[in-house]
Amino acid sequence: MLQDAIQSAQNPLYKQLHKLATQRRERLKQSLTLLDGPHLIDAALSADWSLQRLIVTEAGLARPEVKQLLARAGVPVHPLADMLFATLTELPSQTGVLALSAIPDAPAARNDGFVLLLDGVQDPGNVGTLLRTAAAAGVDQVWLSPGCADIWSPRVLRAGMGAHFVLPLIERAPLLELLDAFRGPLAATLLDGAVDLYQADLTGDLALVLGAEGQGVSAEIAARASRRLRIPMAPGIESLNVGAAAAICLYERVRQLGGTARV
Incomplete structure (x- = not known):
């Protein structure tokens, strides 16, 4: 035609x-x-x-x-x-x-399964990479706060490499409101009161939140986290890129599930 x-x-x-x-x-x-x-x-x-x-x-x-x-x-x-x-x-x-x-209509927010929350992640390349990794690791749904990069922008679409077409996405999501209805715990990469990632239980219904570059998870969301995770790092290294941190956390869950990306 x-x-x-x-x-x-x-x-x-x-x-x-x-x-x-x-x-x-x-x-x-x-x-x-x-x-x-x-x-x-x-x-x-x-x-x-x-x-x-x-x-x-x-x-x-x-x-x-x-x-x-x-x-x-x-x-x-x-x-x-x-x-x-x-x-x-x-x-x-x-x-x-x-x-x-x-652009498809946003799906209904899940109240179970494995949900990834992005809290103010602004870099388009990071957002696209996070979506690509989430799809590969078997995440059921992704919620993105209003401060995140536009998931339908050309840069995020390119970095996502097709993840948008297989992964249910909710952008401009009211994270606190959606967490109220979620049945599982909220896990976050935080420093205070955190346990080693490899000692934490990441199976079952779970919401995992990752925060903005530099600023991390917002105080309001951090206060809701019942599982505070610390990724082991060599002395003198303060943090990881959010995409790298996400991959480590997501695939630790895959490992705990016996190498499968689904429960």
């Missing part, structure tokens, strides 16, 4: 795409986002994600992997001039293909 090529910055579809690529407000308003590159689009299609349109460059149309994606997607395909396409991507080397995709 090849459409007429877009050559002008005044084209209404191009204007919409540019807003979505650059403005969180527009992504929230329209409940739409852009998926940049064959890998993300392939992951979305493999997860039966609904795509609305594909945007391609002339070079992209000639690439076999892009041709296969166009055939699989079965949606309108809009050729776009290279100069215009370059304004829709942050990548130094153009992938040649973008997808316009709906």
Whole structure:
């Protein structure tokens, strides 16, 4: 379903795409986002994600992997001039293909299982990495506080490497309110009163919270944590990157479950 090529910055579809690529407000308003590159689009299609349109460059149309994606997607395909396409991507080397995709409605918050809470994690790369690790480690749902990076931004989507399509996500989540209904304990990486991570019980229903870079978990959330965890580190080392800390904690739970990512 090849459409007429877009050559002008005044084209209404191009204007919409540019807003979505650059403005969180527009992504929230329209409940739409852009998926940049064959890998993300392939992951979305493999997860039966609904795509609305594909945007391609002339070079992209000639690439076999892009041709296969166009055939699989079965949606309108809009050729776009290279100069215009370059304004829709942050990548130094153009992938040649973008997808316009709906942002799904947030699921109902779980009151059991294994839930990861992100409390004010602002770096897009860290948020995407956390989502990717959470999906791999069998997290059932992720709650992100209002201070977190936009999970549907191009940078978070790229760092997530397809995690968005398989992991239930609730952004701008009222963490304290949702914790009131959660049946399991809350665990947090904290210093005061903490026990060694490898001595803590991380099985069963569990909410694990990780805090903002530098600031850590907010005082209000920390006060709710009944399991305070300390990751062992060599003398003189004060902290880890939040993505590294998350991977250590999440996979300690996997180890305690006998090497499986699910209870």
